[in-house]
Structure formats: C-alpha cells, structure tokens
Amino acid sequence: MRPLGPERDHYWLALSMAKAAGVDLQAAIDNGLFSQEKWAATVRRCRGCDWGGDCPHWLREHPEADQAPETCVNHKLFSALKAEQEAARANGSSET
Template identity: 50%
Template structure:
C-alpha cells in the first residue's frame, strides 16, 4: 500500500418524495407504462414502487426530467437515456405487453 486513501464521498441527498412520486407517474404516462395495470397483474409490488421512487429521488437529472416531461407530445415517447428507472420501467412495459398478448 502506498498510504493514500480514496477521497471520501458524500452521501447522495435524496429529493422530495412527493415530487419524485409524481415524476415517476408522469414518466410512466409519457412512455406508456401502465403502473396500475402492472400492480394489478402482480408485476409491481409496493416494495418495487418504493424502489422506483427512491431511485428517482437520488437522480441528479430530475430538473432535466421535469423539462423533458413538460415538452408537449401527442403520443408516448421512448425513455430518455438519462432516466435511472428506464430499464425497470421498460421491463414492466414489456411484461405488461406479454400479459396482453
């Protein structure tokens, strides 16, 4: 060992729960993910939902997310690459499409 220590990292300050709850709701709607249907189908648990909100709360792109969501669009859109929940929401969307086929 050379005696150097890694620089200490600061814990991530989580954003407001209510604000991020609504960001997730809006992101799901904008991208065509049916969160209620996923819960009804047993694909999304309360713990999963809490995890989505918590992950969103730790995201540093929330301001950009709000701007992205505020852009008027007539149809659903693809997930933004910067969304920390895009893979989880896309997996829910795929699973829901599999239950309706």
C-alpha cells in the first residue's frame, strides 16, 4: 500500500475536481445529498489515488469539464452528485 498524500493538498484537489466536473459540494451538503463524513472519505480516497500526481496538470488544462476523468478515484461519486443536482434543477427543486 502506498503512503497517503498530504491531507491539505488532496482536500484542495478533490474540491477542485468536483468544481471542474460541475458539482456544487456545498449545495450537496446543504441539501442532504452529501455529508461531512462522505467528504472526509472523498478526500481520503484522493490521498491514496495513484493518479494524484497527474491531477493538478489535468485540472489546469480542464478548469471546466463534463465530468471528472475516469482515472479519478472519485469519478463515480462526482458523476452521481452532478446527476442528482441536474435532476433537481430540471424538476424545479431548490436542491442544486
């Protein structure tokens, strides 16, 4: 098992990746779609990601994207949150 990366660095990487993928994490937390515990797990997964060294470069090249790259360990999570937020917007809900 490889050592985990620095928590602070991966906090910002995960937050930046979610934003680039069009996910509003604070709105997801506010609306009960995402919890602080899930956020901690998201950062922890990021810290152990083998692709972490390439992530900052990808984020510089893709400040906005349809989704996180499949190489991101949080790709499925961010895709699911984005789909839930888009569905809520389409239904006219305030859950964005």
